[in-house]
């Protein structure tokens with residue numbers, strides 16, 4: 396029998412996360428205060444995040460040890476399996492070897508609990524009673540609800556009203572884990588009331604939900620805020636994925652030539668790829684790492700590298716990143732987790748320095764890829780994950796054309812069992828190819844008045 400699934404023992408769950416900042420040839424530029432345009436220090440984050448996470452946000456230590464209680468919780472679903480995709484290889488008739496790391500086995504169905512658990516843990520350590528957050532598609536809200544429940548912290552999730560109405564089962568998961576879920580805009584915050592006064596039927600947006608969650612955290616002493624992507628400490632926690640994957644590839648007697656992951660704010664891409672990039676920097680390997688993004692929200696492949704706000708409302712510090720402009724509104728594609736206008740600062744600097752690559756795929760191509768994967772490997776992927784699969788298929792086809800055999804590893808960051816509406820829309824022909832014109836991108840970027848970065 397061929398070995399399909401490469402597992403690790405619980406005792407092999409890594410003991411430290413890997414911090415790529417320690418190894419980067421050019422460190423990320425500092426965040427700036429939007430008023431004074433001066434670099435801001437970590438203390439500016441104190442009203443929103445516990446001290447331990449702020450420290451992790453700026454640390455230059457190469458390894459950060461994982462608390463025992465976090466490793467204990469990880470063991471509910473970690474180590475996650477790594478699979479050889481024999482079925483997909485056969486369907487593509489490719490000489491390439493394709494592997495995938497499967498993060499959909501977590502309780503909430505994606506990689507998000509890898510950071511939700513340590514974030515809840517450090518908040519608990521510092522006596523925080525309540526955590527607020529926003530959620531769009533619902534993956535992050537459910538992961539944080541699960542984590543807060545374990546640590547006895549109250550969890551308030553501001554869920555974009557449109558998703559609140561469209562995705563009742565995601566809301567019910569959060570309620571099952573004990574969280575309070577509010578349709579945003581709500582009448583609980585000034586930000587929400589302002590929007591409702593203008594439009595009582597507002598469908599909400601991620602930007603509005605962020606404003607509500609931040610307002611609640613900033614105005615209450617016992618309450619902090621949590622983010623599920625973009626920030627350095629989130630990427631740090633996600634490196635558990637790649638650290639396990641390296642052990643599993645070694646166990647398989649193989650090593651990838653190409654590592655691929657879908658890209659929203661960068662956390663699951665960072666999680667899988669950073670430990671492999673360490674092998675490039677420390678051991679002289681040349682593993683290509685590719686981020687896969689939607690053609691309708693192409694910040695890495697068609698955005699600009701400059702300072703911009705992290706949120707739509709313009710409340711955060713200015714961050715040096717690839718961006719389409721903070722009020723860029725992508726077409727309403729189904730991969731909700733990839734509709735963010737910018738990219739985290741570490742990934743942006745790595746792309747600027749040509750240490751990673753990026754490519755985009757249109758809406759139809761990613762569903763073709765996802766359906767082929769489901770039919771050959773069994774697991775139905777989250778629409779976000781389909782982007783990574785599309786890149787893996789493109790690389791495997793290139794191997795066939797060139798007659799070369801490469802080893803490809805991609806991140807299957809979540810299952811799509813709560814995303815059947817998206818597949819329904821695809822099968823019934825409602826998903827259209829969407830061409831984003833250069834004029835549309837230029838228009839959004841030309842509105843930016845934030846500082847440029849000297850090239």
Ligand SMILES: *Cc1c(COP(=O)(O)O)cnc(C)c1O
Nearest residue numbers: 624659660661662663732779809
């Ligand atoms: C949140 C999410 C993403 C996008 O976020 P990243 O920070 O880029 O990883 C992608 N896939 C799934 C399944 C998600 O839940």
